[in-house]
Amino acid sequence: MKAFGWLVLAALALGAWYYLLGGGAQLEKYAAESDAAKMSAFVSAFEAENAGRFVSFTDPDYGFTVKYPIGFAADSEPVNGARLSATAMISENLFEIINVMAYDRPFSSFADDGSAAIEGFSLSNRRQIEIGGRAAVMFDSTGVTPLGGGGMYGTLALVDCAYANGTRYVLGVAGAVSAPLSEDLRMMEYVTYSVTC
Numbered sequence: 762m763k764a765f766g767w768l769v770l771a772a773l774a775l776g777a778w779y780y781l782l783g784g785g786a787q788l789e790k791y792a793a794e795s796d797a798a799k800m801s802a803f804v805s806a807f808e809a810e811n812a813g814r815f816v817s818f819t820d821p822d823y824g825f826t827v828k829y830p831i832g833f834a835a836d837s838e839p840v841n842g843a844r845l846s847a848t849a850m851i852s853e854n855l856f857e858i859i860n861v862m863a864y865d866r867p868f869s870s871f872a873d874d875g876s877a878a879i880e881g882f883s884l885s886n887r888r889q890i891e892i893g894g895r896a897a898v899m900f901d902s903t904g905v906t907p908l909g910g911g912g913m914y915g916t917l918a919l920v921d922c923a924y925a926n927g928t929r930y931v932l933g934v935a936g937a938v939s940a941p942l943s944e945d946l947r948m949m950e951y952v953t954y955s956v957t958c
Contacts, residue, residue: 807951815955820844823863824925825932825958830948833859854911855939859952862933868921871898871931882937884917893957896921902937913937915949922958932958 815828818837823844829835833847840846845861864871882904890897897920904913915937922932934956936949 807947811948811951817955818845818861820861820863823922823930823932823958825861825863825922825956827861827934827952828955829859829952833857851939851942855942856913857938857942857945857949858913858915858936859949860933860935862935864931864933866931867929868896868919868931871919882913882915882917882935890918892918892920892954895958899953902935904937912940914940914943914946916946916953918953918956920956920958932956 813831815830817826817828818835819826820837822839825844827845829845829847830849833849835845835847837845842862842864843860844863845859847859849857851857882902884900884902886901888899890899897918899916899918902915902917905911915935917933917935920932920934921929923929934953936952938945938949
């Protein structure tokens with residue numbers, strides 16, 4: 762019976778720590794730090810495995826930098842908000858696509874965006890993350906190839922960025938691969954996490 766009493770006291774003490782002394786915030790901070798540590802470890806490991814296989818693009822107007830694979834056909838002429846479009850056509854119906862868009866809108870206008878689709882892609886698995894020390898929202902995405910071929914899978918990240926003068930903007934980083942190339946989703950994740958702004 763004494764052991765049960767001590768167990769109840771321990772549970773009450775833990776509850777008090779969690780609710781009254783900020784234990785919940787400490788646990789959330791630990792979880793965020795753990796996610797950041799995992800992301801950092803992933804980026805380091807991927808870079809070590811793929812040294813020399815990526816080039817960096819720095820936007821002359823917005824100042825952000827992102828990496829994309831050597832061999833992708835890249836276009837950095839701004840079109841419809843896209844600052845960089847990079848594509849690899851593996852075969853007639855197999856594509857890998859990276860699009861980086863800039864939006865002169867506040868991050869808060871995207872952060873609570875409940876839309877289920879963007880530019881023909883369905884979005885799911887919304888999560889708050891950090892990319893390069895900046896607040897971001899990431900989604901998984903599904904859609905079809907640009908020429909109406911098979912399915913595509915990828916991610917969309919919206920990152921809270923700022924110009925050199927401090928004015929904020931949102932950077933959208935979308936990467937998608939044709940379904941048979943799903944092993945390259947890891948590469949698309951690396952492209953997303955390579956962003957600095």
